[in-house]
Amino acid sequence: MAKWPIGVFTSIDAGLGVKLEVAHELGIPTIQLHAPAKETRTAENAEAFLQKLGELGIELTCVFGGFEGESYADIPTVVNTVGLVPADTRAARTQEMKEIADFAKLLRCDTVALHLGFIPHDTNDPLYAEVLDVTRDVLDHCKANGQNLHLETGQESAEGLLQFIQDTGRDNLFVNFDPANMILYGTGEPIDALKKIGNYVRSIHCKDGTWADKPGEEWGQEVPLGEGDVGMENYIQTLNELGYTGPL
Structure with a gap:
């Protein structure tokens, strides 16, 4: 793979992302894939998708997990609905994430990703240990x-x-770094964060945003690339300094 090929988030069915044909029309050589609905994650469909990727000359670099019932309406809703942290959906979603990893294997993809959810800041919180355990379970399956x-x-x-x-x-366990999310959630300056966790960054998103009036309590605003507070030139320069050469 050449340094910094452009990538786009895609979907097979009605999930998040553009259709594969759109990526091809735009001449985009790599994709991250939003995992399709459970009933369509079959060996036959995986083989058909691989054949289409080959015909279009597109490389799949990552399969993203997502779950029914997740909502990004506001920060409190994210806390209660997203990822493997919410207790009432944890067991079912953990099993589904393993199934998504198995589907990714059928697609010959060695990377899966997800929004894990809000991990407690206090490492002594009993929930922190629970999230560690479930993450290890998924990691061992992926391994x-x-x-x-x-x-x-x-x-x-x-x-x-x-x-x-x-x-x-x-x-x-590694990081898919999204600089705008640091701003949208109010969790830290993205470039400083990138420098701190750079050794674990294996994939990225290029996204921009502006800070909320009350960071961490209210959503920031996602904006077109280059019009927000990330500082895209600095972002790319920092990725270069860290030796990141993967898709943008």
Whole structure:
């Protein structure tokens, strides 16, 4: 893969992202894929999708997990509905994330990713240990598949995310860095955060945003690339300094 190929988030069915044909029309050579609905995650569909990727000359670099019932309406709703943290959906979603990893394996993709959810800031919080356990469970499943797991940034500070990664005690946990999410969630200056966790950054998003009046309590605003507070030139320069060469 050449340095910094352009990538786009895509979907097979009605999930998040553009259709594969749109990526091809735009001449985009790499994609991250939003995991399709459970009933369509079959070996036959995986083979058909792989064939289409080959015909279009597009490389799949990551499969993103997502779950029914997640909502990003506001920060409190994210806390209660997103990822593997909410207790009432945790077991079912953990199983589904393993199934998504298995589907990614059928797609010959060695990277899966997800929004884990709001990890407690206090490492002594009993919920922190529960989230560690469920993350290790998914990591061990991915390891058996020859896969790495990437956590999307934004809901924790860089320091908190570093601590969590180290506390898992696993060697296949990395970061999908989204600079705008740090601003949207109010968890820290994105460039400073990138420098702190750069050793774990294996995939990224290029997204921009502006700070909320009350960071951490209210959503920031997502804006077109280059019009927000991330500082895209500085972002790309920092990625270069860190030796990141993957898709943008």
